[in-house]
Each structure stands twice: as structure tokens, then as C-alpha cells.
Amino acid sequence: MKTELILHDRTLTLSRFPKRANETLQAWDAGDEYLINHVEEMALPAGQNILILNDHFGALSCWFSAQHNVTMMSDSFISHKGTLRNLQRNKCPKIQFLNCLQEIPQQVDLVLMQLPKSNRLLTWQLSQLRNSLSENCSIIGVNKAKEIHTSTLNLFEKYLGETKTSLAWKKHRLVFSQANCHPITPVPAECEWQVDNEDIVLSNYANVYSGESLDLGARFMLEHIPVDEELRHIIDLGCGNGVLSIKAGQLNPQARITSIDESFMAVASAQKNLEKNLGPDRNIQVIANNCLDGMKDNSSYLILCNPPFHQNNTITDHIAWQMFCDAKDALNHNGKLLVVGNRHLEYPTKLSRLFGHQQVTIVAENNKFVIIEAIKNNDLNKKPNIK
Known part of the structure; x- marks a missing residue:
């Protein structure tokens, strides 16, 4: 896999985060190269204040930090970590990191943006730029x-x-755009709605997956969350707006709840929703993280998982596999991982390789989704080397 970006007699060594053996995906794309080439042709004077939105793994931040003051704004914890690692790898100057719920800096001279996959996030970012920038500030976006x-x-x-x-x-x-539309169209920060047939109200920031209605996989999963008075700690891995955490908390009031997502907007939404639906006194923790990095082994009785199958605009299953491997480490002996996924993803086969064939069962299925339970047994061999 190519790790060196070579342009204009400069070389950057760039890797994706988290680092994987036998990596097949680059840490930058032709869109990054197009933006770099275009801005280099502009011959900007040094010391410009450049705001970079949605930098995937830091190619743009690394490149422009050499001569300019860079602020990188992204909703992705993984993008923040990947950018930081690549800045350090290339001995680049420090930059400012912001998530998409923070305020845009004052006195921005140029905005560069990788257009996000979500139109809701794009709309939110455009509205924030319009409210914050002067009309003579150029905005340059890129996408396929x-x-x-x-x-x-x-x-x-x-x-x-x-x-x-x-x-x-x-x-x-x-x-190419300018912040000069009139009148300014307001965009609400959140979208709120009631979950059908549930005592759950959800608030969703712009980049929360399925933020305007409940996705079908989560809806199916709600019907199969276990009730067990012995449960002491439940993890919702890839929590989104926290709907599975809330239902698990309602069914198991004695359990401590940990909700984890790599989207800062998802984490903020889940925090608000858990407090609203379970009450302020419940023992809850909501974390922005890369899967279960840093989580104590053998610490959970039940992990719920509705895995993503893309990273930024790339279709990939490696995030799901990392979730499954991390979950196995975090589970107690006889702890359970409950996964919902599209039928075509063949999660039962993969989980059987990880947990053991006898430890994996299909809890429920319909014409589109399957719910799989995998039980950790410490007496079995350690997990195999899965890509």
C-alpha cells in the first residue's frame, strides 16, 4: 500500500488510523491532491488562517500546516487521531483541532473541505460557515x-x-463558494422525534446516523435486548443517538451503561438522550473512542453492537471486525455480544471463527436483518488472526 504522498517536490508519509496489518486503503485520495494542487497554484502568502473541514486522515492538515495556521474541524474521533498521528509522523507544526459542535474560529482566510457523506452534516456546516465568515472568504470543497x-x-x-x-x-x-447568500436560512442544531411504540424521545445532531428516523436494524434490535437482573455493565458499541442504550437501561435498571461512538455529534446526542430518557441519576458514561480502545478486559456482561459498514466514503468491514475482537476482550466469561447486521454480511460465520462455532447462535432474523449472539468462553482457544 502506498504511504508516500509526493507533490511539488515534497513528500508526506501518511497512514490511516487505526493502523492495520496488510492495509489495503490509502490515507488520502485524489480529492486531497486536487485541493493541494489548486491552492498551490493560488500562491498564497505564508501565514494564512486556513480552516479544513472533514480532513479524513490529515493529508490536507499536514500539507498546509507547513506554511499556514491550520484549524482542522471534523466530527470523527478517528480522523482526529489519524491526523494527529500523521502530523507527528511528518514533524509538522501543531494545529488546532475542533469538532463540529464547536464554534468556527474568527478571521478565517480560506476554507477547504472534503464534502461529507451526510447531507444533514453538509447543510449544518454550510450554515455555520455562512454565519461565521466574511463574504470575501473563499470556500473550496471537493468530492468525487x-x-x-x-x-x-x-x-x-x-x-x-x-x-x-x-x-x-x-x-x-x-x-467554489462564498458566504454571501441572502437571506440567511437558519438550520436547527438538532432534530427531535419520538420512537414509535417506545417510551423514548431522541434528539439528534446533524451527523448522527439515521438521525431523522430510526434505522431498521436498530428497530429490529430493540425487540431482542435481553432482560437479566444479573447484568451489571452493558456497553453499546457504535451507539449513535443512544437508542439501544436507552432501551437496555429501561429493561435493566440495575445496570451501568457505557455508550461509545467515534462521532462527536453521536456522543453528544447519546449523552443528552440517556439523561433525558433514563434520568440524571443513572450510572451512565458516554465516550468518543475508536471501538473499545483502552477498555478494561473482562469488564462487561453484555455488549450491543449495530456496526457501520463504511468509513467516511469508503465501504469497508474492518471496523466491524475490530468491534467484534475488542468486544471479545472486554466481555467477562460467559458475557454476551449481541450484533445486528444485514443478512448478506455473513456475520454469523465470522463470529463463529472468533468465538467458536458452538458459542454463536442466531437470535432472530427477518428478510433483511439477522441478530446474532456470541458468548465468550474463556476455556476456548484465543481468537484467531482475523484481518
Whole structure:
């Protein structure tokens, strides 16, 4: 796998986070290269204040920190960690890190952005830029050309300002905009709704997965969360807005709840929702993290998991596998991992390799989803080497 980005007689060594053996994916894409080439042609004077939105693993932050004051804003804990590691690897100057719920800095000279996968997050970011930037500040976005639709440009025009696009290069296209639309269209920070047939009300920030309605996998999982008065600690891994945590807490009031997600907006939503639905006195902890990094082994009785199958715009299953491996470490002897996933992902086969065939059962299934239970047995061999 290529790890050296070479442009304009400079070389950066870049890796994805977390680092995997036999990595097959690059830490940057042609969109990063397109932005770098374009800005280099602009011949900016040194010391510009550059705001970089949604930098995947720090290629843009590393490149521009050499001569400019960089602020990197992202909703992804993994992107923050990956960017920091790459800055350190290349001995780059320090930059400022912000998540997407924090305020945009004052006196920004240039904004560079990788367009996010979620239109809700894009809309939120455009509205925040419009409210914070001067009209003479340029905003340059990039994405795969096939992902920049007329509707995408309409969002820029409505929530940010005058917008045009570049020619395509290596299947990517630049979007040029200014913060000058009138009138300014307000965008609410949260979307709130009641879960059908449940005593649960959810608030969702812009980048929460399925933030405008409950996704079908989570809805199916709600029907199969166990009730057990012996449960003392439940982990919701990839918690999103916290709906599974809330239901587990309602069914098991004696249990301590730990909710974990790599999205800062998901964590903020889950924190608010758990307190709202379970009450302020419940023993809950909500953490932004890369899977279960740093979690004590043999510390949980039940782990709930509704895994993602993409990272940024890349379809991948390695996050699910890390979740499963981390979950096995974190579970007590006879502790249970409960996973919901699309049927075609073949999670039962993979979990059988990890936990042992006799330890994995299908709890429920319908025409789209399957719920699998995997029980940890410390008497079995250690986990195999799974990619």
C-alpha cells in the first residue's frame, strides 16, 4: 500500500488510523491532491488562517500546516487521531483541532473541505460557515464528481452563497463558494422525534446516523435486548443517538451503561438522550473512542453492537471486525455480544471463527436483518488472526 504522498517536490508519509496489518486503503485520495494542487497554484502568502473541514486522515492538515495556521474541524474521533498521528509522523507544526459542535474560529482566510457523506452534516456546516465568515472568504470543497449532484450545489447556494464548480480531475471536482447568500436560512442544531411504540424521545445532531428516523436494524434490535437482573455493565458499541442504550437501561435498571461512538455529534446526542430518557441519576458514561480502545478486559456482561459498514466514503468491514475482537476482550466469561447486521454480511460465520462455532447462535432474523449472539468462553482457544 502506498504511504508516500509526493507533490511539488515534497513528500508526506501518511497512514490511516487505526493502523492495520496488510492495509489495503490509502490515507488520502485524489480529492486531497486536487485541493493541494489548486491552492498551490493560488500562491498564497505564508501565514494564512486556513480552516479544513472533514480532513479524513490529515493529508490536507499536514500539507498546509507547513506554511499556514491550520484549524482542522471534523466530527470523527478517528480522523482526529489519524491526523494527529500523521502530523507527528511528518514533524509538522501543531494545529488546532475542533469538532463540529464547536464554534468556527474568527478571521478565517480560506476554507477547504472534503464534502461529507451526510447531507444533514453538509447543510449544518454550510450554515455555520455562512454565519461565521466574511463574504470575501473563499470556500473550496471537493468530492468525487459522481457525488456532486445538482441538489448538492443547491445546498451550497441556499445555505452558503454563490457557487460554481471546476472541471473534473481524476474523477473529482472542486466546488467554489462564498458566504454571501441572502437571506440567511437558519438550520436547527438538532432534530427531535419520538420512537414509535417506545417510551423514548431522541434528539439528534446533524451527523448522527439515521438521525431523522430510526434505522431498521436498530428497530429490529430493540425487540431482542435481553432482560437479566444479573447484568451489571452493558456497553453499546457504535451507539449513535443512544437508542439501544436507552432501551437496555429501561429493561435493566440495575445496570451501568457505557455508550461509545467515534462521532462527536453521536456522543453528544447519546449523552443528552440517556439523561433525558433514563434520568440524571443513572450510572451512565458516554465516550468518543475508536471501538473499545483502552477498555478494561473482562469488564462487561453484555455488549450491543449495530456496526457501520463504511468509513467516511469508503465501504469497508474492518471496523466491524475490530468491534467484534475488542468486544471479545472486554466481555467477562460467559458475557454476551449481541450484533445486528444485514443478512448478506455473513456475520454469523465470522463470529463463529472468533468465538467458536458452538458459542454463536442466531437470535432472530427477518428478510433483511439477522441478530446474532456470541458468548465468550474463556476455556476456548484465543481468537484467531482475523484481518
